[in-house]
Amino acid sequence: MSAEGRNYSVIKYLTPFQTLKNKEELAKVYKYMASAYSKNNQEDKSFEYYTKSKLKYLEAGNKEQSMEVTLDIAYLCSTQNHNLETAKKIIQEYIVFAKETGKDNLLANGYYNWATLLIEDNPNESKMFFKKALEHNNKAFNEKTYITINNNLGVLYNEMLQKPDSALYYFNKNLDLTIKTNDLNEICTNYINIAGCYYYKSEYNKAIEFLNKANELEINAYVDKTKSLIHNFLSINYEALGDYEKGYKNLYKHTQIQNKINEELQSIKVSELQIFYETKEKDLENKALKNQNSLLESKRKINLLVLFVLIGVLISIIIISLLTVKNAKKKQLIAEQEKLLEKQKLATTLKEHELQNIDLMLESQENERIKMANELHDNLGSMLATLKLNFQNLKRQKEGLIDEENKLYEKTDDLIEEAYQKVRDMAHLKNTGIIGNEGLVPAVKKMADKMSILNLLEINVIPFGLKDRLDNKLEVSLFRMIQELCTNIIKHAKASEVNIYLTQHNGTDINLIIEDNGIGFDPKAVKSSEGMGLKNIEKKVEQMGGTFSIDTIKNKGTTIIIDIPL
Template structure:
């Protein structure tokens, strides 16, 4: 495979970089150098590099390398590429430095019998592209690796890398890069796989892009690769026509001339035009001799050795500095560690102090709450006892004022019967009727008194209001809300039972405040015909019922005993972190 055909494709691909952050003058020169204008290189050499910024200096070195590459001074180009890479690394422009790697690798791959490993530079770029997720650099590196494996005659690997690059370029939308890949694929199918029709397919795709945005050098590469395809197909005259068109384009590259003239000599020979074949064979030799590849390889190796030595010395200096820095960092770390320990000690000490104060405040708050609950319990009992006393007084008054007068009247009636027994028949009916009325009225009075003693007033003046007031009293705004939901309490219970139920609910409510850490609690009281159902639930931290009951941690054992004494049942439904529900059933 002609060595320089491969270089043509690489140059097409790698002159598509963007340099928008640099000076306008250098950007203009870059475009002209890309077009192969030697005059731009002459202007570039006259620039005073001392006036350039660090970024512009890196670009300047890159453009000097491209100029030397175009004029076949490959050893000097190699030197400038190396210096440009170092300049980009110095300003932390790693993306550009990795592109210099690919330029260096391209240059080395085009040199015959060069001992420097060009894969080393390409693989370094690929590792960085993977790490930084630089898709454009990755696509460029894939394309370059495809070319390197093509040179190694590993065609399957070459095609694999070209296809990877093609998929990636379509994904990121870079038609100029896709054009370059099409040219590379054409080289593979032409020179390696001997499939010129496939090569022409990719060159036709490339031509559709070139007609829109192509530069002279883009037509140059397409024409020369297309001519190679026609040569393989035996269409020598079409190949000659394309090669002459390529040579007439305004694109000067000393490196590409030998390929054109050598291919022209080959095609003229195939059509028996020996005069032109001899003419272009001489031109091919003339330009090939001017390349002086052997001497350039020696210079390139010397430059590589020089930079490797410099890099080694720099590494040693950096290593010494790193050791010093590591010692400084170690001492600083020890100092920071000691300071951190002191700060941690103070934080822990302060935290424990705050915890102690918080515990004391919580204890004081709990003591206040216990006092409020105790006072409220005593007040509630006093109110109930006072209510009982008033009830007894009312019963005594009713007995004295109503039933007593009725019985006295009844007594007088019977005495009147005794005194008037002689004329009893005359008043018999009236006296019996009156006596019957008095007895009936006295009976009704006794029934009403008995009913009032057992039932009396409505429950709104007994157990439920007391529990509602308790809930209001112990609720804490913003922290704990206790709601009471009664149902079916139309009549009062026995006074002793009311007091017992009140005390049970009061103790369970106290447990909610002390232990549950709840924000909401509900007390359900339901009065059925022959039993009372009490459900107390909260949204607190919950607990394991067996552990708490075994240890009597919240007085639940005593509440359970009280419930049993009243003939009821006591059930706990609690789970850690999911709240607690207490169920009590009592017979009426």
Template sequence: EAYKIKDTLTILSSLSGLAQSYDYEADKPYRLDYLKKLEQAANNFNNNQFKIISSLLKGNFYLLRDQPKEAIRYYKDTKQYNFTSRDSSMLLRTIGNLGVIYNEDLKMYDSALYYYTKKLDIIENNEKFQNTNNFYNSFLNLGSLYLNMGDYEKAAYYTKLADSLPINESVAFRKSMINQNLSAIYEAQGEYKMAYSHFKEFKRYSDTLNRIESLEGIAKFENQDLRIKNLETEAAKQKTQNIAIGLASSLVLGSIIAFLLFKNTKRKQKLAEQEKEIESQKLETVLKEQELTAIDAMIEGQEKERQRIANDLHDDLGGLMANVKLHFNALKDRGSPELFDKTNNLIEEAYQKVRAVAHAKNSGVIAKQGLLKAVQNMADKISASNKIQIEVLDHGLDQRLENSLELTLFRIIQELVTNIIKHAQATEATIHLTNHDDSINIMIEDNGKGFNPSQVTITSKGMGISSIDKRVEHLDGKLTIESEKDKGTTVIIDIPL
């Protein structure tokens, strides 16, 4: 059995190494053919660690090929696995890479802030990750993000935090990045003297970095030259030079072929996207019917519950109270102790009926199970159609909210999900529910077609935004919509508690 396990790990490790080898056709790291073999082997052997590695490496593959949405898909797949302490460094890299994509590629800054903050939180709460390299990357990423968001005070704060760390390796590279950030921050604030000062430092460290690379290159060629000098004849030297020229020519030819293959792949991708769009339009009607049925059924159930309560109040409690009134009238005339006791019992019965009805009123899906469970149930029903997958993530939602607030928030989320189904043409969506000390935050992201927010006003009835905005306004909250054509949509709602 031990030999079998050892052989399995040898196979998986070998495939992992091959998957990370250089793809000379694409002129980039990672080989897709071996990545697929690694994924298949990890599934066949049911090895959780290499399933994580396979998913993470696929995310890296697409990230380096400027396909951020595909990279996000595999990084989010990576997050779904159960991470042991041994594998937790891969979770840290996954979360960090998601932050980079949302910040630099998709310009979805709230999403980037969520992942960057989560990464820093993991580092600060785990001694294993508390090293200079991790803190440097987190602080510099946050500085870059806040620069993009226009919050220059926080951008400077986090960049200076990165600069305050004791840097003992890759000094020139890291100092050049810090000074490049600071130069951009001060330039954006109109402090051109400080901007120029840091730009000079950036240039100095960049020149140092170039010199280091040049010296490394010279050393490499000198070592090659020493080996060449060991050849016994000039003919052997000439032969070596001819081989080098041939290799150089092959590399140039290979680069041209790789470029042509890249252009051809792009054309194929465009055709595939057009075909996908046509197929999506064909399925649009079916999709709407399937997804909206689940939401309509939930709303219909709530309406029936309210109708049942109204009937109980009218039929049961109404008749009982009429009977009480008759007995009291008789009691007034006759003054009978027996009648008084009977009337008192009827009043007690009426009281118990009121309590029972009140309890029944609070037995719906929201009051009984809470906002989080209701949202999760809705997401599960919609995801079961396999047309769109909805993920629900909660942060600090350990305590229940007031019942009417939970119901209002649930209806807001229902409308937003309906919006995604009707308009976004998305295949994935994520619902974040975050409970802060004095507010609750709802963030819903999708990977749909997006839109230009400047062309859609709050009163646009077709988008369903107007009713959502009114509900949020009624709760003294704030609604923010971030979207870009072909880059999905993020809706952020903050409600004070």
């Protein structure tokens, strides 16, 4: 069985254990599944389960294990250029935690991971932190950490400092140790690294010798990736020797393996989508059947009720339409005023005044929401309440009704009550008071519950570190940003899952990440629209001294990251 097959078997075996009640044991299950997904090149799934593991460890009160999982998340982030800064923040937090504990093994891990991030940008500083990691690891010796640090030091000397002889010193130390333990995966890694040193020394035959040794080993982790790398490296060395025939053969093998990896990933995605859509089709069929039966039953009993419902709906539509038209006219007037002001502004103050206009627009929108909520509650709500009272009086005056008529009155009373409650809910949904009274996190969670659609869209809210209330104006701004972004996802992304991460880092800044698994989009092609809009959100964040970034790939979802200092 291939390594990929074994990893799928691990995932399949562990999946039923996700119902464990013990939080720490469940955290371990999530961690093992994340590792298996990572080895199968499914970084998105790996990140999802590492995050679940971290949160479960925190719930279980095991902060040390939670921080260890955080390093795995940092590694995944570091493999993606757009998440490098996030990886640095995570590792810095881990080092602070390690210093607080005073444990050498934790400090060794922290310094090693930090040094890894600095290899390309600052090789000399990276070397210093690798040495510090070795010092701490020698005090609380861990063989795996020791081997990893030596490997990275070798890469640093060979690739960045152009000192292949110094690199060979560290690689050979590891080779002696891994041969004793018969760790085939590490032996293979060392052979490849040693071959790299001989390549830089222009000793191509020696490099080919070690690459062939690596290729002969029966490794069980990252098999396809490793084999692809070996054949690619062999083709480069043969080309350097002028043996183009062997160079081409190895390049062809490299391409074959890469195609195999891509096909397997595509097959996984297709299988997941097929299962998803088959499930959705069955759900839709069941719902359609239930609705059909319900309609047939209703037609026989509630002909009169339809009239009352239609009248209520018609009144609601008319009032909402009037309010919408009025709101649109006011927005149009504000837009015209903004355009007139922009023409009069000097080029040197354009940016400052543009940001001020955004604040005015947001304030106007908040006032309109409050006014609309009050109109719904005071006017339409009072009308429905009066209608309910009159209907109940009518029922009391009709004593001695037959059972069938009594049921009809009761059904009508229930529908009027339901319509009244819906109007109240609409009023409350538009009102920003929910933020002022309960805070940002409860407001976002309620919004997510209302926007989520059973079996079609799941919106998850994952807060971390938000223990105290923020400034009310900041909470309202963040809530409106989240609300606008989620609305855009519902309208355009065709996503089935949305994750909202709200994080407060040591009381110094707020990090907001909204990610979906939708169809993605081209940020450059986005046009301004009603509401806050992406461009206005970006400018608002900039005004607050923060940063705004969009990571989106066609058919692979979108991630929006907002960092705002407190």
